[in-house]
Amino acid sequence: xxxxxxxxxxxxxxxxxxxxxxxxxxxxxxxxxxxxxxxxxxxxxxxxxxxxxxxxxxxxxxxxxxxxxxxxxxxxxxxxxxxxxxxxxxxxxxxxxxxxxxxxxxxxxxxxxxxxxxxxxxxxxxxxxxxxxxxxxxxxxxxxxxxxxxxxxxxxxxxxxxxxxxxxxxxxxxxxxxxxxxxxxxxxxxxxxxxxxxxxxxxxxxxxxxxxxxxxxxxxxxxxxxxxxxxxxxxxxxxxxxxxxxxxxxxxxxxxxxxxxxxxxxxxxx
Amino acid sequence: xxxxxxxxxxxxxxxxxxxxxxxxxxxxxxxxxxxxxxxxxxxxxxxxxxxxxxxxxxxxxxxxxxxxxxxxxxxxxxxxxxxxxxxxxxxxxxxxxxxxxxxxxxxxxxxxxxxxxxxxxxxxxxxxxxxxxxxxxxxxxxxxxxxxxxxxxxxxxxxxxxxxxxxxxxxxxxxxxxxxxxxxxxxxxxxxxxxxxxxxxxxxxxxxxxxxxxxxxxxxxxxxxxxxxxxxxxxxxxxxxxxxxxxxxxxxxxxxxxxxxxxxx
Numbered sequence: 052x053x054x055x056x057x058x059x060x061x062x063x064x065x066x067x068x069x070x071x072x073x074x075x076x077x078x079x080x081x082x083x084x085x086x087x088x089x090x091x092x093x094x095x096x097x098x099x100x101x102x103x104x105x106x107x108x109x110x111x112x113x114x115x116x117x118x119x120x121x122x123x124x125x126x127x128x129x130x131x132x133x134x135x136x137x138x139x140x141x142x143x144x145x146x147x148x149x150x151x152x153x154x155x156x157x158x159x160x161x162x163x164x165x166x167x168x169x170x171x172x173x174x175x176x177x178x179x180x181x182x183x184x185x186x187x188x189x190x191x192x193x194x195x196x197x198x199x200x201x202x203x204x205x206x207x208x209x210x211x212x213x214x215x216x217x218x219x220x221x222x223x224x225x226x227x228x229x230x231x232x233x234x235x236x237x238x239x240x241x242x243x244x245x246x247x248x249x250x251x252x253x254x255x256x257x258x259x260x261x262x263x264x265x266x267x268x269x270x271x272x273x274x275x276x277x278x279x280x281x282x283x284x285x286x287x288x289x290x291x292x293x294x295x296x297x298x299x300x301x302x303x304x305x306x307x308x309x310x311x312x313x314x315x316x317x318x319x320x321x
Numbered sequence: 322x323x324x325x326x327x328x329x330x331x332x333x334x335x336x337x338x339x340x341x342x343x344x345x346x347x348x349x350x351x352x353x354x355x356x357x358x359x360x361x362x363x364x365x366x367x368x369x370x371x372x373x374x375x376x377x378x379x380x381x382x383x384x385x386x387x388x389x390x391x392x393x394x395x396x397x398x399x400x401x402x403x404x405x406x407x408x409x410x411x412x413x414x415x416x417x418x419x420x421x422x423x424x425x426x427x428x429x430x431x432x433x434x435x436x437x438x439x440x441x442x443x444x445x446x447x448x449x450x451x452x453x454x455x456x457x458x459x460x461x462x463x464x465x466x467x468x469x470x471x472x473x474x475x476x477x478x479x480x481x482x483x484x485x486x487x488x489x490x491x492x493x494x495x496x497x498x499x500x501x502x503x504x505x506x507x508x509x510x511x512x513x514x515x516x517x518x519x520x521x522x523x524x525x526x527x528x529x530x531x532x533x534x535x536x537x538x539x540x541x542x543x544x545x546x547x548x549x550x551x552x553x554x555x556x557x558x559x560x561x562x563x564x565x566x567x568x569x570x571x572x573x574x575x576x577x578x579x580x581x582x583x584x585x586x
Contacts, residue, residue: 078493079493079496082493082497082500085496086496086499086500089500093504093506093512096507100517101517103519104370104373104374105366105369105370105373106370107369107370108362108365108366230347231350234347235350235351235354238351242355250361250362251361252361255361
């Protein structure tokens with residue numbers, strides 16, 4: 052067994068390399084930072100334009116939908132900062148890079164996540180600012196309970212997001228071409244979560260609530276934070292506090308699935 | 322240089338695209354997923370707020386589906402190959418060949434777009450199962466729509482080509498190009514019809530901007546927001562922007578080419 056201190060040292064080294072890379076390619080860094088701003092800016096502007104013309108979406112105003120997006124954005128960018136390279140597993144397997152990681156002493160999943168050149172957490176800082184603006188727009192009252200729910204939700208959201216990516220990545224041990232599934236999951240997470248779950252039919256509610264539980268990243272907690280009683284009548288308000296539980300289940304489940312996939316991969320040598 | 326060579330380039334691009342069957346499948350699927358999402362969104366918005374800007378719900382749903390089909394057509398970006406050629410330096414060899422690189426790229430893009438148009442057929446048919454689609458108001462409107470898409474395609478090609486040509490000066494163009502695409506998706510009326518933007522100066526600027534030639538003009542013709550009396554003006558606006566971007570693209574290319582030929586890159 053390798054001690055936790057070795058992992059910590061390796062992880063620090065990766066981040067040192069990330070910073071050095073950033074210093075070397077400053078223009079590249081700023082272009083991608085600008086890209087982050089444009090990507091989310093366009094999404095928020097579209098929401099703003101639509102809900103200015105159509106002031107109510109199932110009882111949600113433009114500031115509410117803005118908040119919904121911002122809450123998702125914080126959890127998602129935290130996931131990007133920590134687990135972004137999980138999405139590299141299919142490519143690493145196809146290109147044979149993954150086999151190299153298997154013969155090294157550190158855990159292979161850790162090696163995947165701790166590759167230099169991963170996302171710098173600039174988008175996470177941007178999203179904290181966006182979330183601050185959104186919270187002010189909806190006049191969120193910062194009581195200790197509210198702060199607890201927000202922090203719990205963001206941390207859990209990053210784990211849920213990462214765990215779903217890990218499950219999809221693990222499937223690459225069985226299936227080579229996963230592009231379609233990856234695309235559907237990404238669309239469910241990035242596009243479908245922009246709007247209140249109450250607007251969808253039963254099938255989408257079940258998918259976002261229980262199959263790929265992205266609704267726990269923003270919608271369920273937001274109904275509690277924004278006191279959406281009409282939504283609470285359709286969904287149990289306790290769901291708003293359940294993100295940590297869902298995150299724990301998904302983390303355990305996805306790691307188990309990863310081990311199964313890894314054993315199969317190493318077992319057949321294919 | 323004979324025209325047949327360029328026709329052959331286009332044919333080859335068409336059949337090359339045909340080998341990626343799986344991509345066709347996932348692209349059609351992704352259109353359907355978005356049709357479902359956007360139909361749900363707009364249906365809910367119309368139910369709570371009623372009709373806005375003189376666009377009834379059935380027109381809006383038609384608009385959404387056609388915008389997604391145009392995404393397939395405009396998403397081809399054949400100029401991508403220019404960026405790779407410049408990055409790898411093989412562009413110098415292309416300059417020695419008896420062909421025009423921009424014309425080669427245009428033929429190639431045309432061939433790829435032909436294949437993209439084929440994908441629109443299943444996407445359209447399957448979308449019709451999800452939402453009710455309006456036909457164009459008249460035969461004339463359909464002809465005007467096709468003409469508008471054709472000019473939109475040319476403007477789109479020039480924009481992509483200008484971006485790719487900039488690789489002569491900076492390698493960081495990929496990020497900028499995606500950024501322009503995202504901004505264009507908002508300002509062209511692809512995500513939200515321009516009639517829903519704040520009325521007054523902002524809307525007027527957007528309706529006349531080069532981005533509007535891509536989505537707003539053809540889609541507005543189809544749903545009847547641009548009426549027959551305005552067809553000439555709308556297509557004229559598109560042609561104006563096509564000329565502006567075309568001239569700029571040609572000029573930029575000649576400067577870039579000279580730079581490589583004289584300085585060696």
